[in-house]
Amino acid sequence: MQKKKVRIGMIGYKFMGKAHSHAYRDVPFYFDSSVEPVLQAICGRDEEGVKEAAHKMGWNSYETDWRKLIERDDIDLIDIVTPNNSHAEIAIAAAKAGKHVFCEKPLAMTLEEAQEMLKAVEENGVMHVINHNYRFSPAIQWAKKLIDEGRLGKIYHVRATYLQDWIMDPKFPLVWRLSKEVCGSGSHGDLAAHSIDLARFLVGEFKEVSGILETFIKERPIVESSSGLSGNASSDSDTYGKVDVDDASVFLARFQNGAIGTFEATRFAGGNRNGNRIEINGEKGSIRWDMEKMNELDVYFHEDEPGLQGFRTINCTEEVHPFAGAYWPAGHIIGYEHTFINLIVDMLDSLGKGENPEPNFVDGVRNQAVLAAVEQSSETKTWISVEGLLNKSKISI
Structure with missing residues (x-):
């Protein structure tokens, strides 16, 4: 039976880019998943650097503008391995373009940003995943x-x-x-x-x-x-x-x-x-x-x-x-790299079933709420209710 293919577009290519790329390439070696990842395109601002990374890590093509990557009709899933301040903009744009989204942690810069990201993926009906790989040891x-x-x-x-x-x-x-x-x-x-x-x-x-x-x-x-x-x-x-x-x-x-x-x-x-x-x-x-x-x-x-x-x-x-x-x-x-393989095969299997895996953006928002509550506590020197922060949101989780 011919496997379903999911064409990956990854934005970023350094530390986490290497870990994700390795995992995509090794999934078919260890697991008989119903979905096969295709390393379609990688994106980075430095053309020489991203071109070299694409060749070394086995990507079919590269882009230097993430917006062009998202616009491509040969991309099904956007994998975000960039610094934190770009997660929200990229994830929201990807969701609006109908792309599934796999994002590094922490999900966002703030709880409010994380909530907007969750809203975007839910409203556009795309699969969403956050990379908390240690769960998968x-x-x-x-x-x-x-x-x-x-x-x-x-x-x-x-x-x-x-x-x-x-x-x-x-x-x-x-x-x-x-x-x-x-x-x-x-x-x-x-x-x-x-x-x-x-x-x-x-x-x-x-x-x-x-x-x-x-x-x-x-x-x-x-x-x-x-x-x-x-x-x-x-x-x-x-x-x-x-x-x-x-x-x-x-x-x-x-x-x-x-x-x-x-x-x-x-x-x-x-x-x-x-x-x-x-x-x-x-x-x-x-x-x-x-x-x-581990x-x-x-x-x-x-x-x-x-x-x-x-x-x-x-x-x-x-x-x-x-x-x-x-x-x-x-x-x-x-080793460490296998935690990424395990997470990604779970993500691919869920995609094949039409389900959303865990951890996803709901987990990202809840984790962000705890981070925000600790920050508030450090500033105010008081106990802060995590649910209190979440209840201010218009998004039900």
């Missing part, structure tokens, strides 16, 4: 199964940290990820957004939050250009610019189901390259996961007999573990 999917089956019982605690250290050098340049005009927020939107999404996926919706944001290095050297994610970068420039986003985000949370949580995101935790970690404690047991050991899930069950109680480490590479059976024999671990 087999270990996280297995944790979700255990929680949904009640194996942990009533959930009491969520404890999440996302720790990095790549900008600790005061001479690290003022890259776009440190500019509010381009990214909206710093570690908060970049890192805490992932922790928020994992918590919502595993435990449920947030009720209210109380937090603080902090910027440790107030000024940094200005550079002309940078990809913005290198722990070895530094600048000898004598011209400095203001850092107007947070270096660290810390907040407390109450969930609608009664659980409480602590969340910390920072780029100033020395020795942590990508310390995305979460622990969940319930009345019957606990789970904990560390992205740097195949492993630590599990504790209170019902184990005395003397044998304690965390056990499950290597989630057995065929019984979600997505794992598509790869290698048990114990042959997979």
Whole structure:
């Protein structure tokens, strides 16, 4: 039977562009999806750079104007891997052109922008997806199964940290990820957004939050250009610019189901390259996961007999573990790139069924509401209701 094809147009081609391109190319190798991705066109402002990327990553053509890409009638889905300040404009234009939309996180610069994006995709009846790839680690999917089956019982605690250290050098340049005009927020939107999404996926919706944001290095050297994610970068420039986003985000949370949580995101935790970690404690047991050991899930069950109680480490590479059976024999671990493959095959399968996958723009809006609530709390030094922010919207989610 001939497979349905979905023709991809991707805007952006650097760090996330490489991850997405690799995933599209590898999906047919590992999964027998009913929909085949076609790398139709890639878009970037630098013609030499995007031309080279198209050749290297296997794209059929390239554009230097995203508007022209959206206008093309040989494109079915727009994949947005650009900096945050362009997500809304591109996604809304794509939806109005009848294109499905796959967007990087965080969904937008503000809650209001995110809500407008959700409104656009819903009004135009197109599929919409947000890239929270960590959901698609087999270990996280297995944790979700255990929680949904009640194996942990009533959930009491969520404890999440996302720790990095790549900008600790005061001479690290003022890259776009440190500019509010381009990214909206710093570690908060970049890192805490992932922790928020994992918590919502595993435990449920947030009720209210109380937090603080902090910027440790107030000024940094200005550079002309940078990809913005290198722990070895530094600048000898004598011209400095203001850092107007947070270096660290810390907040407390109450969930609608009664659980409480602590969340910390920072780029100033020395020795942590990508310390995305979460622990969940319930009345019957606990789970904990560390992205740097992404195949492993630590599990504790209170019902184990005395003397044998304690965390056990499950290597989630057995065929019984979600997505794992598509790869290698048990114990042959997979990596970061496979989380993108798993998300994209789920997106393609949903497209083939005419369904909208998760996480989608509804999740993007809910995550953005938590981010916004923490920002408000840091400014007002009070608890902020997440639902209160969402209830101000005219969009029902």
